[in-house]
Amino acid sequence: MAVRVLGIDPGLTRCGVGVVDVEPNRTAKLVDVVVLRSPADLDTPRRLARIADGLEAILEEHRPQAVALERVFARSDVSTIMGTAQISGVAMLIAARRVLPVALHTPSEVKAAITGYGRADKAQVGAMVARILGLESVPKPADAADALALAICHAWRTGGAAGAAISDARSGAGAARSGRDGSGAALTPAQQAWLAAERAAAVSGAARRVKE
């Protein structure tokens, strides 16, 4: 039984949204991918509403079982963090109102899950996303590939158990944590099996890491 996950790479100018179906054997299939945009000459509230409208339309169309969101960290550019945090808040609200579990994953968790290497660059992530989904070319722009990577990462990390996402999101409240979330202790046997499979895949993934 496949799990359908919607991944969001949050942003005010470009917000990547990817939907994948992931089978228990880790096979992943592309359902849809779009990059929502809002014009920079609109005020922030209207930009947020524009992105929110697009997000709701995609949720309505594809009805995912879980939402995976990039965990936002402090970066050098304060205005970027604010826009990203605002979009994240809006995405969380929309998911919560549809009673969808929301999980947060850091960029390094996503890179590690997808490429086997937590410091992989965008080209490596894009190439692995294309390979995992059996696409002929890398999804562009990077926000699209990142959103798909988030969705795949989430399905792989949780073993496709949509409900498991809730505790992950809870441990990420405030988005101030770093590294892995240390929730291993609470894993079900099925999740532990997934985790083992993920680790094995990560090792082989590292060995065959895509060259640019």
Place this chain on the structure above:
Amino acid sequence: MAVRVLGIDPGLTRCGVGVVDVEPNRTAKLVDVVVLRSPADLDTPRRLARIADGLEAILEEHRPQAVALERVFARSDVSTIMGTAQISGVAMLIAARRVLPVALHTPSEVKAAITGYGRADKAQVGAMVARILGLESVPKPADAADALALAICHAWRTGGAAGAAISDARSGAGAARSGRDGSGAALTPAQQAWLAAERAAAVSGAARRVKE
């Protein structure tokens, strides 16, 4: 003709919401003030939904003409900024969907407008809010007084012209600016008159500044 402004002091644990009616002669009347709360043991998406529900109920009940929000700045505690930015995003979305203008004001702008002194402390702001609104005691907790201060500040700074708030929000997109927003060049004659009145009030306000 009074303008009704809803002020929001954004926060995930406590979100102050104050509604005031402000007359063209700067007289302000309390309409309502509440502090919305969300339990820390809920995950962030549900906490945002809890606050959003409360905010929508107040908007529905009091139908303000404008929303004033505190402009968020980088502070030492990253998790606080994130929660505040997420709530701000949610508040902006809700306002935008009701086609309400949203204005951002910095804490020092609010303090300057209310007490005449941009570095006033919370007790001074609370005491002035109580005096302006003719209340027998200072609204508690501080989030309640801050939300009312934001609403009064907004009405005073814009001369009660709800439409003027849009350009203010636009100049604040990204919430990364500091100080006054330098929009003086775009003021209408009515707004210039208000600004002059505000400056006069700020001077006398500074002179009679409330002691603790």
